[in-house]
Amino acid sequence: MAARSPFPTYLQMRARVPLWAWAALRVVGLLATAALLVALFVAPEIGLLAFWGVLIPALPLLFFVAPGAWRNACPLATLNQTPRFLRFTRALTLPKWLREHGYLVAIALFFVIIPARKLLFDHDGTALAVLLLATLAAAFLGGVFVRGKAGWCSTMCPLLPVQRLYGQTPFVTVRNAHCRPCVGCVKNCYDFNPAVAYMADLYDPDPHRSGYRKLFAGAFPGLIVAFYTMEGSRDLPIAPTYLAFAGAMLLSVGSFYVLEVLFRVTANKITALYAVAALTLFYLFNVPLLNGRLGAPLPPVAIWAIEAGILALAAVWLVRTYRKERPFVEQAITPKPARVGSPDVVARASRGAHRA
Template structure:
């Protein structure tokens, strides 16, 4: 486990940890405890019970976990090591404890608040392992390896995060590390763990008076282990010391824990003084981080090279000789990588990741700036340099990008409005944004998103993820019910529920039209994510443009659009172009049809297309010529690009319905008119957000190609 944690990361270990799995059995079986809540309206709702963020357990869980770890080590030496019955009772008791906590509390409360091995995991897995990926660098991933998750009936994997702890090591281990590094319990964790780990193995020497007792494995086969509890617990200088083993064991471990803590604090102060003497800034967080890293490096090597050597010797030759070299090499690489980390580096990478995400949305020409590389391949510094040199990255777009990055960072709890000016200083310098611009943007955000500045709201990545996951699960459930029973849930109501003007009452009206089975499923989803009425309103208010496009896709029955086509559909397209019903397509008719799709297509191009299909030479296209030409054309043929059948033909018809002026582009007013025909409560702000998402070219309108990309992406997710 220790090797996996330091080399591969905690997320891999959490996926294979037996106790983590056992603690999640109640959730999988639907056995979690629920708390009854009664709203002012008198309506009763049941929510998952979570640890109170302001309660004793939330504030002191580390001391509880470290205390249980201490008791566990003492129990091993005193009762468990060579007594099978005691070992069985110990393991069964631990399993029952994990199951009980899994029943009493939602999420991964056992792992986060009770598990005695959690301190060990933090020491070896934070800030990050040697090989594991990072959560803050790159697009926000909805599901990490070790997060709580659930699977829909369709087999789609969704997050089941209930925000039981924030920041959460399962979502972003490094953020959890930096957020807590200045807290007093972190010193006890690292320095105390080194002391107790060393003390555990040293006690075997103090008990027997030599190392043979431990290295030979005699401690695992000691006769009458329980009978020795009151016998001398130390054997020093060939003389037994009249302190009972029952007292000697906890005394030794406590003394070494205190000694490790004192030594760690001394080392930390000496290192800080060294920095000051050499005129280096003595950043307390960085100093403590580096001393913590040295502690992890030391105890990892101590365990494998010395304490675990008796087990390593059991490996086949030549592994016993090679294994210590491997351990020293991997731990040295880990130390080198970890030594360079700092809160500022983490923050810079996190903001660069958000900037990278916004640059993708703008649809700028990045080819020249990237020189053949992908935007995701750039380092944090390179992302900032790219933002500086992009010719199309105007000041207006810079401010827009900065605003979105700031909004997302506040919503995730990454920064708060008061300290955002300091935290975003480097980004402002890189983007050429003044402090006055920052204050103006904060005012705009306060007007557009007042909930970001509400001190009673929980702003954290964990809570945002919880609401996002609930909204996605709820939308999936409603859409499934609508497809199964279209007469019970009208699309207008669905769109209204996911609009900014929606309220909790609106969604309740929709749910009342669902079948009892579907309503039961919705109640289960609410309980799974511990959703209150206020949470539900917040979740619906934060609907992303992509989800709104998703709803439109379902309105036009997108699944049916991706069919096989065929002669009948090709003939329908022919008749659509042949507007005078003559049975022939003229140059004028072909030009009118193509211009509705692409207004930039020239008359000369249309003439060339007609000539290619017109094998009879009469300057018009019969259906037979149309059919033969279409079937013989290569996929990249100019005419075939505009003749769409099957899925594309149906989608093109919808595009043309929205494009009422026939310009070949959907404007914001056209999109708004179409959507308000579905739901009059839809706001202009939402329509604008949808248009921006689809408009990758940045010309404030949606071409057919852009329209097609949006719906093909939705269809691929459905498949």
């Protein structure tokens, strides 16, 4: 009897949620998206509150706890996979430069959109609706022309860097319900092997692949601090706003590389530390701001309890992320004699068997 892998692929996981339930949830997600778009046009106060006050504050915690649930039900992913499901996709392979640097495109989009919230999207429902429609269209067209999830979800989605950073050690691993069969569209795919995909990127011999992940992790806490300490208004000058964000992110990235050099820790450890810093900063700023916006204000003790819970969850996540590094290195990086008929799926993922 073969030993059970500590890092099973989605093909080795038991499906706890039937496919029909995911399909129903996707329909609900598309209907909710349509309702949100209508609200942003006709009742922007409600639409903006629903998006910025409910959905966006909830997503980081979902990415942290059960990122696979979002990847299975995300409306963008639903539209992206519709051409494949209905069999009218052209299933092309991305150009080599986009396969290698698509993650940087996603990072750049994220770094452009977040400051634009202060300038426009936080207070203009029509502008936000247009942005969401453009994003939905891009995801759909990516599915029309490109195979698998490489046309959007696993390459260029602006939320992908956040999902990958927060979702590297999920508390609840949800089996991929989209890719039947897997077509190997991207390297080190999260949907294929959620427990080690991010670490495989950090240990990848390609300096761009590991470097882009470290760049985002290093800059993210600075981006969050800049966002929540800066006033938002459509009258803000564009260039100084982006320069202020860039300065905060450069300081954050600089501290990342200084710590990496001074303490000589692995990229996994310093990246996980900055992921925890980003998550805790996000909720330490957000919880007091959201208090009372959706109902009666919570007493201070409740706010402190929520923040303490986030800190405790982040601490547990950090320990779990650190602990899995050694077995990953031993099984996926350290050379071992091959056994005929018993391929190591973790090594397969880390070596990039799932290339575009």
